[in-house]
Amino acid sequence: MKKILIVDDEKKVRRLVEVTLSIDELEILHASSGEEGLMKARESMPDIILLDVMMPGLDGIEVCRLLKKDPATKHIYIIMLTAKGQQADKKKGFAAGADEYFVKPFSPMNLMDKINKILNK
Amino acid sequence: MQSPKDMGIRAKIIAAMIALLVFIALLSFWASYMHEKKSLLTNMQDNAVILNRALIISITNQKIIAEKVNLQTLVEELSLTEGIFGVWVIDSSCRITSATFREQVGEVASSHLISNALENGYYVSGFDTKMGEQVYSAVYPLKKGDKILGLLEVAFELREYLRARPRDQVQLAAQMKRDSRIMAESLSYSIENMRDVNELIHIQRLVDRLTVESEIISRIMIVDDNSRITACSDLSKVGTIAADKGVKAIINGAEIYTRLAPRQKIYMFDMPLRIDDEFKGVVSIGYDATEYYARLSEIFRFGMLISGMGILMGILLSFQVANPIIRPIQRLTEVTKGLAAGDLSQRAAVNSKDEIGALAVAFNKMAEDLAYSKDKIDQYSKTLEKKVRQRTQDLEKTNRELIVTQNELMESNIAKSEFLGITSHELRTPLTTLLGYSELLLTRDLTEKQKKEFLGFINEESIHLSKIVDDLLDISRIGAQKDFGLVKKPVDLADILLKNTNFYSGVETGKSIIVDTEENLPLVSADKERIDQVVKNILDNAIKYSPDGDIVCKAFAKDDMVWIGIQDYGIGISKQDLPYIFDKFFRVKRKKTAKIVGTGLGMSIVKHIVESHNGKIDIESELGKGTTIVFGLPRLLDYVRKDTD
Ligand SMILES: Nc1ncnc2c1ncn2[C@@H]1O[C@H](COP(=O)(O)OP(=O)(O)OP(=O)(O)O)[C@@H](O)[C@H]1O
Ligand SMILES: [Mg+2]
Numbered sequence: 001m002k003k004i005l006i007v008d009d010e011k012k013v014r015r016l017v018e019v020t021l022s023i024d025e026l027e028i029l030h031a032s033s034g035e036e037g038l039m040k041a042r043e044s045m046p047d048i049i050l051l052d053v054m055m056p057g058l059d060g061i062e063v064c065r066l067l068k069k070d071p072a073t074k075h076i077y078i079i080m081l082t083a084k085g086q087q088a089d090k091k092k093g094f095a096a097g098a099d100e101y102f103v104k105p106f107s108p109m110n111l112m113d114k115i116n117k118i119l120n121k
Numbered sequence: 122m123q124s125p126k127d128m129g130i131r132a133k134i135i136a137a138m139i140a141l142l143v144f145i146a147l148l149s150f151w152a153s154y155m156h157e158k159k160s161l162l163t164n165m166q167d168n169a170v171i172l173n174r175a176l177i178i179s180i181t182n183q184k185i186i187a188e189k190v191n192l193q194t195l196v197e198e199l200s201l202t203e204g205i206f207g208v209w210v211i212d213s214s215c216r217i218t219s220a221t222f223r224e225q226v227g228e229v230a231s232s233h234l235i236s237n238a239l240e241n242g243y244y245v246s247g248f249d250t251k252m253g254e255q256v257y258s259a260v261y262p263l264k265k266g267d268k269i270l271g272l273l274e275v276a277f278e279l280r281e282y283l284r285a286r287p288r289d290q291v292q293l294a295a296q297m298k299r300d301s302r303i304m305a306e307s308l309s310y311s312i313e314n315m316r317d318v319n320e321l322i323h324i325q326r327l328v329d330r331l332t333v334e335s336e337i338i339s340r341i342m343i344v345d346d347n348s349r350i351t352a353c354s355d356l357s358k359v360g361t362i363a364a365d366k367g368v369k370a371i372i373n374g375a376e377i378y379t380r381l382a383p384r385q386k387i388y389m390f391d392m393p394l395r396i397d398d399e400f401k402g403v404v405s406i407g408y409d410a411t412e413y414y415a416r417l418s419e420i421f422r423f424g425m426l427i428s429g430m431g432i433l434m435g436i437l438l439s440f441q442v443a444n445p446i447i448r449p450i451q452r453l454t455e456v457t458k459g460l461a462a463g464d465l466s467q468r469a470a471v472n473s474k475d476e477i478g479a480l481a482v483a484f485n486k487m488a489e490d491l492a493y494s495k496d497k498i499d500q501y502s503k504t505l506e507k508k509v510r511q512r513t514q515d516l517e518k519t520n521r522e523l524i525v526t527q528n529e530l531m532e533s534n535i536a537k538s539e540f541l542g543i544t545s546h547e548l549r550t551p552l553t554t555l556l557g558y559s560e561l562l563l564t565r566d567l568t569e570k571q572k573k574e575f576l577g578f579i580n581e582e583s584i585h586l587s588k589i590v591d592d593l594l595d596i597s598r599i600g601a602q603k604d605f606g607l608v609k610k611p612v613d614l615a616d617i618l619l620k621n622t623n624f625y626s627g628v629e630t631g632k633s634i635i636v637d638t639e640e641n642l643p644l645v646s647a648d649k650e651r652i653d654q655v656v657k658n659i660l661d662n663a664i665k666y667s668p669d670g671d672i673v674c675k676a677f678a679k680d681d682m683v684w685i686g687i688q689d690y691g692i693g694i695s696k697q698d699l700p701y702i703f704d705k706f707f708r709v710k711r712k713k714t715a716k717i718v719g720t721g722l723g724m725s726i727v728k729h730i731v732e733s734h735n736g737k738i739d740i741e742s743e744l745g746k747g748t749t750i751v752f753g754l755p756r757l758l759d760y761v762r763k764d765t766d
Contacts, residue, residue: 010550010554012553012558012581012582013550013554013557015578016553016554016558016561019565019571019575020557020561082546104549104552104553105549105552105553105554105555105556106553106556106557107557108557108560108561108564109564
């Protein structure tokens, strides 16, 4: 079973992702902060991490950088998930090693398609 | 040496005066000198004419004698000569042998001149009376060796002399004395040689004698009409052709030709020799001009002396005259220098009423004007300086303000973009919820429980969204207007507080709100909606940032103001963050507050509203213990409270 980690400070968003991906056979892991996300990623080695950029404390960019720096976690596919659709933030995210960018608000259907495409590769 | 340009005015004036005086002196000297020279020359010329005439008479007589050999005839002939009153030949015993007046022949002649001449054997001349008429008589002894044979007396008419002025008479007398002697001498010679037939020899002898014996004749030359010299004081020249300018001129028809030979000191004098009006040749006489030159140099020396003295006097006089003119100018110059050096108090002394005095007066006027203008300029420059300083300060102030404004603008720009970031995040989060869950509700088969849960999420986020939109609207209004269109009316703050606490108590917050309002609170003049917003924001924060504990609200009057205080026992605010609570977009960034929704605009809106009501706001907080916010508005003093209910 594939594992997907969703890191977002907003519970409603985490729940939305969870419900959206509940149709497929996927294990959904939750993290409500950057620190927690980092810990859970190392702990359970998910296939994909959906990572919110704007978070209090350790933000998404920092979490992404740390994971991509670490040889043990660098293979994890990271989708940056943020309200910020601006070019500068995209660049920052890619510079930190993010593999994909997903802009809030998003359609649950689109998210599902994207996740399926990545997992079927 | 000074060049004329560098000379002072004094030197210039003196130099000019001296030059003028020298010029005048030299001019007058030259004029008198020329006058003297001319009169001397005329004198000499007159003499020469007489001598020449005498000589011509002698030569002519020589012919007559040769023809007639008659003494009486000779005498009579001579008598016809102009200016001669009479001629007498007297023998050694004073008996008249020939006379102009024939009846006198045989008579004994007696006069002091005659007796004098006979006694001394010398030529004598002087005034006399003949036939009752005044004459000038010249008596000349006729000699053979030392023996006196007789006397020749020639009496000249005195008509001209008598007519002359006394001063001229002296000169005339002297002239007559000289002329008569020459004439008498030449005549006597004629008489002595009456029997000499050889014309040429006779003339030569005449020439010789005249040259040798006459003091005034240095040279005589007789030339015939072919320019051949027939007789000459220089014997070697006899028979040669005369190349003299004078001779040529006379042969060419001139009546008289004179010239000076300064080196030999001779006055050359040429006249035609005419016998019976027939041109026979030229008589050239070299007149001794030594005396002339001597006189001339004497006059010259004297003139120079006088001129020199004149110049000396002039120089002294120039200084005497120049000083009073120059001294005031020099003083004026010194004063001007002082003035130029910057001492504007300098004034020239006014000593005279002439042009220089006027100049000094004008100068003083100018100096006063200058001092006045300088004062003005100084004043002006002082005020100008002040103004400039003021302006500079103003400018600096404006610059500082501009920099502050710019910084503020930049900050606000940064803040704005940050604000945009935050708002976009804050907007997108509820939008994500709304979009996501509504899509799930529409596309999935959900359980009733799920449906309820998701609709709850949608409702929550809708409320949140509308709150954000409200804040944003307020912020945009605050940005546009300072008092953002306040509508002030008498308001009871206690009412507003109670209304809000009731609302929040109604919402499920899990908190008890304690309200304590004073009875009969004074009213305030305020925009009810805005004050409502203020209370709501503060209360909202108190609830948001206090997980546990009650909230205590108070409304009370103090110091002419009506106050509302809201106290919570929540997370509190650290000392570092406290000063920024009222800044736009400020939110305390801590883990605990991260999940609490907000834009950071609430408190800045609150402060702005309170201050636009001339109110005051204060915050007290301690981290972990709680926060108290108090704001007050000025009470309406003369307002009588109407109890509506
Ligand atoms: N009663 C309080 N206790 C503790 N912290 C507070 C309190 N009131 C305000 N703060 C702090 O000050 C910040 C600014 O408050 P402000 O009301 O301006 O913004 P906000 O509450 O975050 O957002 P909003 O615009 O929704 O009110 C808050 O983010 C919070 O960190
Ligand atoms: Mg607030």
